[in-house]
Amino acid sequence: MSRTSRLPSSLLRAAACTGIAALTLTACGSGSGSGTASTGSGDVKVGLITKTDTNPFFVKMKEGAEKAAKQNGVKLSTAAGKFDGDNAGQVTAIENMVASGVKGILITPSDSKAIVPALEKAKAKGVLVIALDTPTDPESAVDALFATNNLKAGELIGEYAKAAMKGKTAKIATLDLAPGVSVGVQRHNGFLKGFGIKKGDASIVCSQDTGGDQSKGQTAMENCLQKAPDINVVYTINEPAALGAYTALKAKGREKDVLIVSVDGGCTGTRAVKGGKIAATSQQYPLKMAAEGVKAVVTYAKDGKKASGYTDTGVTLITDKAQAGAASKDTAYGLENCWG
Template sequence: MLFAATATVTLCVLTLTSCGSGSGSSGKGGGKVKVGLITKTDTNPFFVKMREGAQKEAEKKGVQLTTAAGKYDGDNGGQVTALENMVSAGVKGILITPNDSKAIVPALEKARAKGVLVIALDTPPEPQSAADALFATDNVKAGKLIGAYAKAAMQGKEAKIATMDLSPGVSVGVQRHQGFMEGYGITDKDPALVCSQDTGGDRAKGQTAMENCLQKAPDINLVYAINEPAALGAYTAIKAKGREKDVMIVTIDGGCEGVAAVKDGRIAATSQQYPLKMAADGVAAIVDYAKTGKKASGYTDTGVQLIAAKAQPGVESEDAGFGVDNCWGK
């Protein structure tokens, strides 16, 4: 109960400080249309950029934006509390990146039953139909891109692969892992896969996970990481063992720190995604719903691009310069 109260207070503070400007569109009850955004956390640069994109679009459209986030990656309870508070506050639509794709479903269904448009960003609920629409990177494709790149870059060398995965119950982690394996051309039963660890997408946990894998299989030479924080944590562990020159790391995100790591060789390649576009398009869809009653539906692909310092034959990619021009975060 204490945590639920804390989440409520946090949401209320955010409500007071995250309103759009301008005369605004009017809902059925008059006044500004209210839009909610709930991200997995409020610290990951990916979600910071998502919030920025939503705020800019809200100001452009003249609507009121309320934001909230889980306290940590995987915090479903905090997201449920935030969602319920937003519905009570009269939002027309909610954008959400679910921390737990399955556990969030009952709360989404309750919101939709009250006429609230629910759009998942980045991470689909399970089933995906629990939200009205999904605006996201094609996470399987993002994984396939770095898997295919890694396969080409290995040039026939025997792979000893470690995967730095997300967390149980989160579909985006499953999809990216699946995509990487497909892109590389193996399955989870292949002997090339020597270690898999969950990281929660966290840098410190990524380092610990990689340390565990190196103890289990010291000859690892290829690492797939769910995102760039986990990848950079893994790099720290690899460097501590003096193996940074002979272990390739591939990942997904496209943040500015990650692209810089591609540029200086800590990461071989990353699949760049575009969180600002996800959020901006989501806000626009809710405003359209408020004006016309037309609900967004189905899946909208917000794009992904492979960024690599060294191109590989047969794998389309852009260089780090392109990545810098299109990255997010600092």
């Protein structure tokens, strides 16, 4: 979930939008991080808006949407924020897509609350709105949610960490996402639940926000080690943050005696589990989220039936060091099902 996007200048983007506007839909405008031409040949238009366009999680999500669009004969347009948290960019993308006549919008909200007014305007114009991966706040701001149960994902690695500690006193560092992002809150709370502790527990000796970024994860871990050198458990919001933490721990010669657990299940992260840098991770499945979202828009276009409620797209604990009481699969399974 660390998301860092590289974009053309505003002039280049404006020129690109002007040049193709008559041919196809793209998500353009000063707030839109990126846009791509439609794929598919049907009359139904579907929009996909992700947090950024560089994180492997969202790359795989886009691939899933593109494949489903081709299979169902619909046109897909994509856009992304400039960075994780770029609400303005996502709002602009929504407005452009609604103006172009999309039947449905699939979105991974960068700001679960701030995006709500734009989504409600889209719904009022008859657009089916589906959140992928990250729920809105409130969840009723969208018609449906296709996502990992992030509370469960956190719970799985919390249970694993508790079992792996085998009764030893825990000194926990939590490397979180950012304020206001529900997916980060849910994973954090799930970890606490799985570990059997509550917010404010004395075993939590340091908490830092990382934005899900590897370099920020390293800095956060360095800060935590200065504050509490005896840390022995590290919860991370995602695998880039986990790898940043590992780098900081290795620099202190502590990489072998600190347990790191994480969430996402990308191929890089899964290989890090296999290599022993991360003890365990909860794997999620972005391609399935997007594919199911596109299918839901197709159904809505054909018969007016709207998807509703929450669809759990699955999560699996991946580790090569199984622990009693923590159901898991090994990295061979993880690598067969990873993304990125």
